Amino acid sequence: MELIVQGIIKAFELIISFDPEVLGITWLSLKISGTATFISLLIGVSTGTAVALTNFRGKKLVISLINTGMGLPPVVVGLFVTIMIWRNGPLGFLEILYTPYAMIVAQAIIATPIVMGISLAAIQNLSPNLRLQILSLGAGSLQMVWVLIKEAKLPLLAAVMAGFGGVISEVGASIMVGGNIKGYSRVLTTATVMETGKGNFDIAIALGIILLILAFLVNFLLTQIQQRQQAR
Amino acid sequence: MKIFRSSKVIETLMIAALLFALGTANVFAAKQEPKQKNIILATTTSTQDTGLLDVLIPLFEKETGYFVKTIAVGSGQAMAMGQKGEADVLLVHSPDAEKKFMDEGNGLNRRLVMHNDFIIVGPGSDPAKIKAMKSSADALKSIAKANALFMSRGDNSGTNAKEKTLWKRAQINPEGQKWYQQTGLGMGQTLNVAAEKKGYTLADRGTYLALKKNLGLDILVEGDAALLNIYHVMEVNVAKWPKVNISGAKAFADFMVSKRIQAIIKTFGTDKYGSPLFFPDAGKKVEDLGK
CATH class of the missing domain: 3.40.190.10 (Periplasmic binding protein-like II)
Known part of the structure; x- marks a missing residue:
């Protein structure tokens, strides 16, 4: 218990003193996970919407696969990405193993099915009559899709939050493909693992608290956007 | 009206995210080092957990301009990385496995660094x-x-x-x-x-x-x-894996056994723990250790 109090005190010390290393780590976490979430948003929302709006053979199988992907174990993604991009692997020429880029790739792979699955459910959940209505008002199919996405804004923003939450808190893949290199690919989660290994529990707790605060701020911002429209 | 507003919100969000992503890419691009500058050091957890590498790596980087990517894993995994050509230089403490590693032609220039x-x-x-x-x-x-x-x-x-x-x-x-x-x-x-x-x-x-x-x-x-716990440094065999940054690996290995760094190793930890954590051994023979 005393340790937790020490950790909380340490967290505030680190935040208030603007510790450059901790700031750097926090900023990198935000950049990597933010970029990965953005990529997953592009791929996830478009594919999720496409699958929701079209009918084809095996659609149920595809949806099952996407939903399974929502629970992709990060370490498995990390292992797979590592094997693909290491020097002598198929994508070795990219030379991105142990870089922030590799972490973005791995995190995007983790977040994409989450965003995709929720988007898909969100669009499917809209009344089919809505589509007919929009089309009968003379909208083209692209316009219709745009209106549907806007209609499903609430769950879609939830998808963003779920995706971001999934990757900012993820450690297995990040440590494997990023390597936890000081000042370069060390993020809040991997630093927490390392400080725990070093026995610096107060710093580890402090980093955990900073991670929670960061996640809260991002989600608070997104929730503001999500709920603003609802109130009017 | 409602649709208009929400589209504006989404547009703003999209634009913000795009700017964010672009900004991120720029920051990363600025940090990217020339490719031969990168050295992958696969090492045991003890060199990182004791804080030794936090002292030595910045010195090395500052002097040579190389960028060291330290991957702290167990010695077994570190050598497995070397075996696949996925590391440039190894700092490990598993002598029997190291001998096997060398016998199989995976490493070059195995040199004694220190012991505890x-x-x-x-x-x-x-x-x-x-x-x-x-x-x-x-x-x-x-x-x-x-x-x-x-x-x-x-x-x-x-x-x-x-x-x-x-x-x-x-x-x-x-x-x-x-x-x-x-x-x-x-x-x-x-x-x-x-x-x-x-x-x-x-x-x-x-x-x-x-x-x-x-x-x-x-x-x-x-x-x-x-x-006895003995640490050696080894360069990964570039003849076997042409992508190995051998000049970087050699520079790091030379650095580890240099007189000045050996002196730092000798005193490392005394201020914090009251006794040194490692004993420098460069140039000595394994048989003479601990005497």
Whole structure:
């Protein structure tokens, strides 16, 4: 218990003193996970919407696969990405193993099915009559899709939050493909693992608290956007 | 009206995210080093967990302009990376495995860097009564006889390899015994597990000293010649893996055995722990260590 109090005190010390290393780590976490979430948003929302709006053979199988992907174990993604991009692997020429880029790739792979699955459910959940209505008002199919996405804004923003939450808190893949290199690919989660290994529990707790605060701020911002429209 | 507003929000969000992504890409691009500047150093957890590399790597980077990517894993995994050409230089402490690594032509220029020693640590209550035993083999025999909990790394690390050798010398096969548990974790975490479960474990002195304050584990057996912990640096064979940054690897290896760095290693940790964590050995012979 005393340790937790020490950790909380340490967290505030680190935040208030603007510790450059901790700031750097926090900023990198935000950049990597933010970029990965953005990529997953592009791929996830478009594919999720496409699958929701079209009918084809095996659609149920595809949806099952996407939903399974929502629970992709990060370490498995990390292992797979590592094997693909290491020097002598198929994508070795990219030379991105142990870089922030590799972490973005791995995190995007983790977040994409989450965003995709929720988007898909969100669009499917809209009344089919809505589509007919929009089309009968003379909208083209692209316009219709745009209106549907806007209609499903609430769950879609939830998808963003779920995706971001999934990757900012993820450690297995990040440590494997990023390597936890000081000042370069060390993020809040991997630093927490390392400080725990070093026995610096107060710093580890402090980093955990900073991670929670960061996640809260991002989600608070997104929730503001999500709920603003609802109130009017 | 409602649609208009929400589209504006989404547009703003999209634009913000796009700017954010572009900004991110720029920052990363600015940081990117020329490719031969990168050195991948695969090493054991003890060099990182003790803080030694936090002192040495910045010095090396500043002097040479190289960028070192330190991947701190167990010695076993570090050598597996070297074996696949996925690392440039190794700093490890698993001599038997290192010899095999060299014999198979995976490494170049294996050089002695430093040593410290392994210790058997355990709870103060010492249920197997091994305190102050001179022989590690006798201590392990007592632990086995008392069915006292022993935590093993179980991860093919240098420490784990040493531990297996010690069990063999004691003519005991602990595998599958109820009192013998494998954590599969690094040294620091394994020490924490041992402390929590009041078990014995084998640790390198450096990591133990660095973690001592939170542990509540005592050093029970030390000083046996069999407990020597020796660190070597090796460059990965560039003939086998042309992508290895051999000039960077050599520069790092030379740096580790240089007089100045050896002097830093000699005093590293004394201010914090009261005694040095490592003893520099560059240029010495393994047979002369610990004398």
